[in-house]
Every structure is written in structure tokens, then in C-alpha cells.
Amino acid sequence: MTAPGETALGATGLGEPAPDGTASGVAGPVRVAEHLNQALHGLLAADPGLHLLGEDVTDPYGGAFKITKGLSTAYGDRVRSTPLSEGGIVGVGAGLALAGDRAIVEIMFGDFVALAFDQLLNFASKSTAMYGRPVDLPLVVRCPSGGRRGYGPTHSQSPQKHLVGVPGLSLFELTPFHDAGRLFGHMLSLARPCVLFEDKVLYTRRMCRDGVVDDLFGYELVGDAPGWAVVRADGLTDHDAVVVAPGGLTDRALAAMRELLLEHEVACALLVPAAIYPLDLGPVLPYLASARAICVAEDGTAGGTWGAEVARLLYPALWGSLDRPIALVSGADSIIPSAPHLEREVTVQDTTIRDAVLAALGS
Structure with missing residues (x-):
């Protein structure tokens, strides 16, 4: 489990390369x-x-x-x-x-x-x-x-x-x-x-391949190229919440999902697009429609954000199935300090995402 303030994933494979962590067409581990x-x-x-x-x-x-x-x-x-x-x-x-x-x-x-x-x-x-x-x-x-x-x-x-x-x-x-x-x-x-x-x-971090993220999570690509990555715990098809996040949030989102599953028995799916604007939500709407809560996370500060654009597109598409607001996670309304302990206070951490998911579920 990742301690508060940590950004490394520890047990998850994005922290250190797995023995077979290779990119397509490349032999050996590759970051x-x-x-x-x-x-x-x-x-x-x-x-x-x-x-x-x-x-x-x-x-x-x-x-x-x-x-x-x-x-x-x-x-x-x-x-x-x-x-x-x-x-x-x-x-x-x-x-x-x-x-x-x-x-x-x-x-x-x-x-x-x-x-x-x-x-x-x-x-x-x-x-x-x-x-x-x-x-x-x-x-x-x-x-x-x-x-x-x-x-x-x-x-x-x-x-x-x-x-x-x-x-x-x-x-x-x-x-x-x-x-x-x-x-x-x-x-x-x-x-x-x-x-x-x-x-x-x-x-x-290392590239993921062959549908494997780490010892707990797997992924699949859906939609037309470049498509979306859908990340879930191996063997789980139902999920309580969905986290939508761009690629830079991957390590923190997975750390939050690991703790939510193992410590709180909350199963999440992570949806990661390569194309962030314009955004085609069609391939992942089935995953979103079946979730009790949706959390959109990004690194920038709040106000006129990519996350707000995602929510704008999701509300009319999911209005019939949503029973609570879409949660938005952003960085603090602050410049980013140089000191690491102060930087952690204003940037999105795995604990930020974890707490947002629990709050959205009313836990």
C-alpha cells in the first residue's frame, strides 16, 4: 500500500520493470x-x-x-x-x-x-x-x-x-x-x-504490454486507434466506481485503486485515453454507465479544466443512469513549490484520488 504523500507504486508494476515488461517490438524491459x-x-x-x-x-x-x-x-x-x-x-x-x-x-x-x-x-x-x-x-x-x-x-x-x-x-x-x-x-x-x-x-515508469499491468491489475485497449486503456483487477468485471484520468495520473490512480480494493473492498476501473481532446467517450460509456460513482482526475488546477470538459460530455450521455454528481479531482489553487514536502501538498496524490472515490460513494 502506498503511504500518504508517496508517489512510487511499491507493489505495482509501474514502479519498477517486471521481468517481461517490454514495449511492442522491443526486447527486454523498457521504461x-x-x-x-x-x-x-x-x-x-x-x-x-x-x-x-x-x-x-x-x-x-x-x-x-x-x-x-x-x-x-x-x-x-x-x-x-x-x-x-x-x-x-x-x-x-x-x-x-x-x-x-x-x-x-x-x-x-x-x-x-x-x-x-x-x-x-x-x-x-x-x-x-x-x-x-x-x-x-x-x-x-x-x-x-x-x-x-x-x-x-x-x-x-x-x-x-x-x-x-x-x-x-x-x-x-x-x-x-x-x-x-x-x-x-x-x-x-x-x-x-x-x-x-x-x-x-x-x-x-515501465511500459505495460500483453494486457498485464502488475500482480493485481490487467488492461485492454478499446475503441478505434488510439483508443482507451481500460484497467481493472484481474478477474473482476463489476466495479463500484470508475476513475477517468490521462496517462500521467496512471501510477497514482492505480495506487489508489489498490488500496480501495484491498483495504475498503471498493472495486474500481481506470479509463485512460491517449486522445484527450477532442474526446470520444463512446467506447467506454458501458463501463461508465454501470458504475455507482465516477471520478475524473487531472493534474492541473481547477477552473475551465479538461475534467470539466469530460463531465460536460458525460452528463447528457449518462443522465438516465447517474444518481450522484461526477467528482472532479484537480491540483490545489496554488503555484507549485520547489520543496518536495510542500509540492506534495498542492499536487494530486494517490490519497487524493482514493478520498475522492470514497466521498463520491458516500463511504
Whole structure:
């Protein structure tokens, strides 16, 4: 069981790699960061028209989180380190995409996507539709996001909510269940600008494969690609509550579910989408309709959130079966401190999710 304030999963498999914890097509244990790096290698090898741009992404540094290590050595000037200008990085990436190539660009810390907001809001997202005919713009903007690393107020935020609802802009989040290569392929195939959020702590966890999460939980993918991951305790088909959360919340949601099941006899299902906006709830509505309580969790602060958007979509779809409000879990209304003990007080923990589920069930 995870003690209050802990973020490691202990007994669950996302904390340390299992002996067979591999990603599809990769031999041996692999963590999310390694899997992401291997996916980018594969994409660049397969597509000579693909470019990757970002601050310090070239060797020997290979990016702040080493996601791009080895790429510039292998693929030359299609991988370029840029000046410190997030607006310039996204603008050049969108220009390459408009010119007929494809681009993946990295914002070193997702907080600084705010500096590229004009490029996303007024250039990239509009360029697909404002010239009198449809225009392809295959662009992916990678945003390492989230706290729990002690990086302080301007390097720990989860800015997803600030981009929800922009016409022409699709939002995704990395998960340990969805193959990164296939996810990138899907995003580029949309031929429209996409933002991919990557939780920085998730980088250290292992990828799940073959329907196995750990000793207690299993998962399946449902819906059209990229689809949803549905995570439940092995052998359980009925559940008291459903937690809906993006990929960065996976470790905390599973820790909460483990304690709820073993200590409170509350069975939960966890629903994790790779595509977070626009959101297709159709594949998971049967799981939601049968639950006594629904909890939507996210890392950002409350107010105009992704979770509120999920609830907005769920209420008309489930009005006939809901008997209590949908619970929303968000970070505290605060900047994120650098000191770890203070950071834990304002960021979502496994205990936050556990308590929200119990409150929603009236326990």
C-alpha cells in the first residue's frame, strides 16, 4: 500500500520493470522514456520528410530528459537544436508542415508552451482551414509536463486546460499502455497540429504490454486507434466506481485503486485515453454507465479544466443512469513549490484520488 504523500507504486508494476515488461517490438524491459526514444528513432528512419526540432535536442545532450538521444547522430540535420524561442520553434515546425514535410517539435518544459500560444492559436490551428481549401499541417508539439520532481513553479505545471477547445488543435497524452510509435503515426496522419503531453515522472515508469499491468491489475485497449486503456483487477468485471484520468495520473490512480480494493473492498476501473481532446467517450460509456460513482482526475488546477470538459460530455450521455454528481479531482489553487514536502501538498496524490472515490460513494 502506498503511504500518504508517496508517489512510487511499491507493489505495482509501474514502479519498477517486471521481468517481461517490454514495449511492442522491443526486447527486454523498457521504461516509457526509452520506449519514446525508440519510437522517434523508428519514425525518423521510416520517413525522410520528418524533422525534429527543439532546444538542446542534438547529441551529446540529447534533450533535457534524454528522449532525443542518438537522433541527431543517426539522422543528421533533420534533427536540429534551436535558439531559446518556443514561438520560433513551433512557427518553424508549422512552416515545415505547411511546405509539405512533417515536424515534431519539443518544448523543453511544457510550461513554456505558453510562449508558443500565439503560433498554436492563431497560426498552426487556423492554417488548415483559412485559405479557402483544406490544407495539411502534420505537426506534433511535445510538452514534458507535470510536477513531483521538485522543479518549482515555472517548470512543473500541467497546462492542458489552456489548450482545450482550440478549433483545429488536437490534444494527446502519453500513457504506459499505448504504443508511442503508433500514437505518433496517428497524430501525423491527422494532418493537423497536435500537442502531446508527456508526464515527466511517467518517463521513469515501465511500459505495460500483453494486457498485464502488475500482480493485481490487467488492461485492454478499446475503441478505434488510439483508443482507451481500460484497467481493472484481474478477474473482476463489476466495479463500484470508475476513475477517468490521462496517462500521467496512471501510477497514482492505480495506487489508489489498490488500496480501495484491498483495504475498503471498493472495486474500481481506470479509463485512460491517449486522445484527450477532442474526446470520444463512446467506447467506454458501458463501463461508465454501470458504475455507482465516477471520478475524473487531472493534474492541473481547477477552473475551465479538461475534467470539466469530460463531465460536460458525460452528463447528457449518462443522465438516465447517474444518481450522484461526477467528482472532479484537480491540483490545489496554488503555484507549485520547489520543496518536495510542500509540492506534495498542492499536487494530486494517490490519497487524493482514493478520498475522492470514497466521498463520491458516500463511504
